[in-house]
Amino acid sequence: MKSNKNQGLRLSKEAMQDFGYKVVDAVIEHFETQDKKLPVSNASRLEMDKLFSEDAPENPMPATEVLNFVLENVLTQSNVMTHPKTYAFVPGPSNYISVMSDTLATGFNIFAGGWVGSAGAAGLEISTLNWMLKLFNFPVKKGGGIFTSGGSLANLTALATARKVKCGEDFSKAIIYLSDQAHSSNIKAINILGFKKEQIRVIPTDMEFKFSINKLKNAIARDKIEGLKPFCLIASSGTTNTGTVDPLEELAAICKKENIWLHVDGAFGAAVILSKNGKKLLKGIDKADSLTIDPHKWLFQPYEIGCLLVRDHKCLSGTFTEKPVYLRDIEGNESEINFYDHGIELTRHFRALKFYMSIKTFGLKAFREAIDYNINLAEQVEAELRKSDKWEVVSPATLAIINFRYNPVKENLSEKKIDLINQKIAAKMMASGEALLVTTILLGQVVLRMCLINPRTTLEDVKSTIALCEKFALE
Numbered sequence: 001m002k003s004n005k006n007q008g009l010r011l012s013k014e015a016m017q018d019f020g021y022k023v024v025d026a027v028i029e030h031f032e033t034q035d036k037k038l039p040v041s042n043a044s045r046l047e048m049d050k051l052f053s054e055d056a057p058e059n060p061m062p063a064t065e066v067l068n069f070v071l072e073n074v075l076t077q078s079n080v081m082t083h084p085k086t087y088a089f090v091p092g093p094s095n096y097i098s099v100m101s102d103t104l105a106t107g108f109n110i111f112a113g114g115w116v117g118s119a120g121a122a123g124l125e126i127s128t129l130n131w132m133l134k135l136f137n138f139p140v141k142k143g144g145g146i147f148t149s150g151g152s153l154a155n156l157t158a159l160a161t162a163r164k165v166k167c168g169e170d171f172s173k174a175i176i177y178l179s180d181q182a183h184s185s186n187i188k189a190i191n192i193l194g195f196k197k198e199q200i201r202v203i204p205t206d207m208e209f210k211f212s213i214n215k216l217k218n219a220i221a222r223d224k225i226e227g228l229k230p231f232c233l234i235a236s237s238g239t240t241n242t243g244t245v246d247p248l249e250e251l252a253a254i255c256k257k258e259n260i261w262l263h264v265d266g267a268f269g270a271a272v273i274l275s276k277n278g279k280k281l282l283k284g285i286d287k288a289d290s291l292t293i294d295p296h297k298w299l300f301q302p303y304e305i306g307c308l309l310v311r312d313h314k315c316l317s318g319t320f321t322e323k324p325v326y327l328r329d330i331e332g333n334e335s336e337i338n339f340y341d342h343g344i345e346l347t348r349h350f351r352a353l354k355f356y357m358s359i360k361t362f363g364l365k366a367f368r369e370a371i372d373y374n375i376n377l378a379e380q381v382e383a384e385l386r387k388s389d390k391w392e393v394v395s396p397a398t399l400a401i402i403n404f405r406y407n408p409v410k411e412n413l414s415e416k417k418i419d420l421i422n423q424k425i426a427a428k429m430m431a432s433g434e435a436l437l438v439t440t441i442l443l444g445q446v447v448l449r450m451c452l453i454n455p456r457t458t459l460e461d462v463k464s465t466i467a468l469c470e471k472f473a474l475e
């Protein structure tokens with residue numbers, strides 16, 4: 001390529017094909033081998049700086065060389081979130097159809113901000129959001145929503161909406177309630193929105209890690225007496241720690257009585273609506289004013305796609321509509337939704353496409369089966385652990401999450417010693433790279449946590465990891 005002539009960043013057709021096929025081949029190779037790789041990668045800042053630190057090059061180099069460098073040095077330095085032995089945090093099992101769909105959306109560089117940008121993108125987003133509304137028994141005509149980059153942005157979008165609807169411009173006396181098990185992204189959102197510490201009530205959970213109704217009622221009563229304005233409650237449908245679903249029906253009744261916006265953070269667990277017992281497990285979820293779902297977790301989508309549903313779509317447009325002069329020509333009519341009026345972003349990735357294409361291709365049935373498989377797997381793991389006198393189940397299998405600790409009955413170890421051993425197990429596991437397994441804290445105890453939402457994880461995988469944990473415990 002001559003550097004003195006403007007090429008417009010173009011490639012020849014052959015060069016595009018050569019590069020494109022190599023990329024696709026690399027992705028397919030990864031899909032074929034990912035389950036056999038080590039799930040954990042450990043690298044230091046120093047090592048990465050050594051690999052990557054350089055000035056931006058003025059001159060070109062062959063695309064294949066850049067690609068090979070990235071395949072060898074960048075993509076390998078990453079935990080494999082799709083791996084069957086990735087148990088930590090919330091895994092991202094992904095699926096190939098969605099990966100390629102994302103490639104299409106990027107390839108065509110679809111602007112999914114407004115109707116005039118792409119009627120296809122907006123129409124498909126409306127249609128797939130309607131699938132979601134129906135699944136959760138939200139009103140389809142009146143309800144609405146938006147795809148976001150993830151659960152964090154869905155929660156932020158929800159809380160901004162709740163504030164606008166319940167408080168208008170003055171939120172100086174507004175109080176927001178959430179449990180000590182609520183996800184940290186909610187507190188982050190509250191801080192971003194400019195609430196003061198004194199406006200947040202973190203309500204302790206009960207022994208089952210559920211929102212304590214009694215403590216909540218007391219807190220609301222106290223705040224009202226002090227002339228404050230309870231305006232929003234964040235419940236969890238599947239906490240990240242233990243998969244616990246808050247008592248949604250009772251919380252909804254309180255919110256209704258007190259004129260409080262009920263936001264349900266279902267980023268981890270709402271997907272369970274597709275399971276056999278989904279409606280029962282998530283009873284009351286249809287009474288939420290807003291609901292966060294995170295398809296890049298348990299709906300097997302690659303990053304990034306989160307989703308917010310609202311009972312009344314006008315709440316979103318009422319919160320996020322601005323009318324700048326440079327967008328006046330593309331406003332369109334009301335039925336032709338401009339998603340930039342329903343959320344934070346103007347320019348948006350066409351996230352609905354991968355969701356649409358994967359559900360069309362596999363059918364909802366395959367998603368249901370995968371989720372049921374995960375729930376059963378966690379229950380089988382619990383049964384295995386309970387068979388052994390070395391392990392204590394601290395929080396039983398709940399929405400495919402289980403927490404347990406090494407605590408051999410016969411040895412009668414002190415709490416401090418048990419904490420140390422379990423911490424050691426996790427550290428050795430991560431150092432070995434054999435499984436992505438970390439600890440969390442429950443009731444002041446260090447426990448190992450497994451989130452089993454990968455449909456390719458087998459009971460044998462988990463058993464071999466537990467055997468390795470036992471080996472590490474004795475080292």
Ligand SMILES: *Cc1c(COP(=O)(O)O)cnc(C)c1O
Binds near residue numbers: 150239265266
């Ligand atoms: C993962 C998670 C979030 C944050 O979602 P991101 O997609 O990581 O931004 C919020 N709430 C809960 C309950 C989660 O599990």
